[in-house]
Amino acid sequence: MASETGQQHPLGIYLKIWILLFVLSLFSYMVDYLHVQGSLRWTLVLFFMVLKAGFILAVFMHVKWERLALILTILGPPTILLLLIFIMAIEGNYTESTRIQYLGHDANATPLHVSH
Amino acid sequence: MNQTTTISAHDAGERHPNTFVQDWSADKQVYHVPWGKAMMWIFLVSDTFIFSCFLVGYMTVRISTADPWPLATEVFALSFFGSEPIPLILIAIMTFVLITSSGTMALAVNYGYRRDRRITVFLMLATAALGATFVGMQAFEWSKLIGYGVRPWGNPWGAPQFGSVFYMITGFHGLHVSAGVIYLLTIARKVWRGDYEKKGYEIVEITGLYWHFVDLVWVFIFAFFYLL
Numbered sequence: 293m294a295s296e297t298g299q300q301h302p303l304g305i306y307l308k309i310w311i312l313l314f315v316l317s318l319f320s321y322m323v324d325y326l327h328v329q330g331s332l333r334w335t336l337v338l339f340f341m342v343l344k345a346g347f348i349l350a351v352f353m354h355v356k357w358e359r360l361a362l363i364l365t366i367l368g369p370p371t372i373l374l375l376l377i378f379i380m381a382i383e384g385n386y387t388e389s390t391r392i393q394y395l396g397h398d399a400n401a402t403p404l405h406v407s408h
Numbered sequence: 409m410n411q412t413t414t415i416s417a418h419d420a421g422e423r424h425p426n427t428f429v430q431d432w433s434a435d436k437q438v439y440h441v442p443w444g445k446a447m448m449w450i451f452l453v454s455d456t457f458i459f460s461c462f463l464v465g466y467m468t469v470r471i472s473t474a475d476p477w478p479l480a481t482e483v484f485a486l487s488f489f490g491s492e493p494i495p496l497i498l499i500a501i502m503t504f505v506l507i508t509s510s511g512t513m514a515l516a517v518n519y520g521y522r523r524d525r526r527i528t529v530f531l532m533l534a535t536a537a538l539g540a541t542f543v544g545m546q547a548f549e550w551s552k553l554i555g556y557g558v559r560p561w562g563n564p565w566g567a568p569q570f571g572s573v574f575y576m577i578t579g580f581h582g583l584h585v586s587a588g589v590i591y592l593l594t595i596a597r598k599v600w601r602g603d604y605e606k607k608g609y610e611i612v613e614i615t616g617l618y619w620h621f622v623d624l625v626w627v628f629i630f631a632f633f634y635l636l
Contacts, residue, residue: 298610300521310511317507317630321500324481324635334636341631345624352514352620354613360424361431362439366449373460380464384471397474403566406482406556408493 299354309351316340316347442610445617452621455584459625462580463632466573475567480634483556483565484549499634502545503626506585509538510623513616520612525599528612532596535619539589546582550575577629584622591615 320340323333350356355363391397431438439446470477485493516531553574557564560572595615598604604611 298521298608299613300518303515303518306511306514306518310514313507314504317503320631320635321496324496337631337635341627344627348510348620348624348627352510353617359431359440360428362441362449364428366453369453370456370460376464377467380468381471384468387472388474391474399474401476403476403478404564406479406565408485408487
């Protein structure tokens with residue numbers, strides 16, 4: 293059976309990915325710490341997020357060494373979520389606009405600061 | 409099918425489109441992995457949908473509310489020994505704790521296949537301890553937010569949905585971590601007793617899949633809830 297050897301890889305690759313995850317987490321924390329705002333913040337946070345998720349999936353969860361039948365079972369179905377995100381973003385924007393237009397909510401209100 | 413193929417083969421032939429067709433038309437089993445591993449993957453895919461529903465729900469309420477969303481960077485700031493509050497520091501430490509636990513888990517899987525039971529058990533216990541630390545810090549975070557007056561129906565700073573989203577998403581994730589700690593301790597005990605000497609140590613890899621998934625979900629929560 294195929295299972296007899298299991299997923300056995302050199303230790304080095306795990307250590308490298310481990311360090312990489314630390315560095316990427318530190319980078320995404322620095323985005324917040326250095327008060328990066330706007331579209332650059334979104335780009336950086338999402339970029340580091342996708343990289344981290346990709347490395348965990350590919351190496352720690354061994355997806356990159358699996359057969360295509362299993363890879364597509366894992367990664368295929370969740371792609372439908374992109375459609376859900378798209379639809380709900382449209383719906384959310386519409387709801388917000390009705391709240392502003394008909395309920396008189398203030399679209400430009402800012403949150404109160406937190407006192408520790 | 410091809411009985412000599414190992415699932416750890418490195419050549420790209422394993423991912424060739426033909427293998428997909430062959431595996432599904434083999435009139436036998438589709439996945440060339442132990443059944444426990446296939447079932448864990450199917451569970452994890454379904455769990456992906458549960459967490460995605462929570463995160464998409466969070467996106468929807470955050471977009472649809474006209475109230476300002478509280479500033480996570482301030483809410484989760486923490487001061488040490490009377491210092492200025494450091495933004496998001498506890499969450500950063502929790503992230504590092506969880507990544508460290510993922511690293512020790514990956515090594516445990518490796519040492520399991522080497523049949524080094526002593527080191528495997530040690531690494532699994534270290535993973536469980538780091539997981540328990542994470543849950544402890546999460547509990548501290550919850551008690552702090554409860555102290556601030558954050559409730560599922562309101563908070564002192566802005567959109568009332570903030571509290572319900574926070575408690576629901578981090579609570580469900582924390583539940584997964586807690587279950588993972590119990591799962592790890594159970595399997596570590598069985599490894600220690602030598603229950604898998606005949607069967608082989610795929611079980612450590614399967615446990616690892618669950619643990620890495622919990623870490624994977626945290627990557628998304630960290631980005632969407634705390635950073636954006």
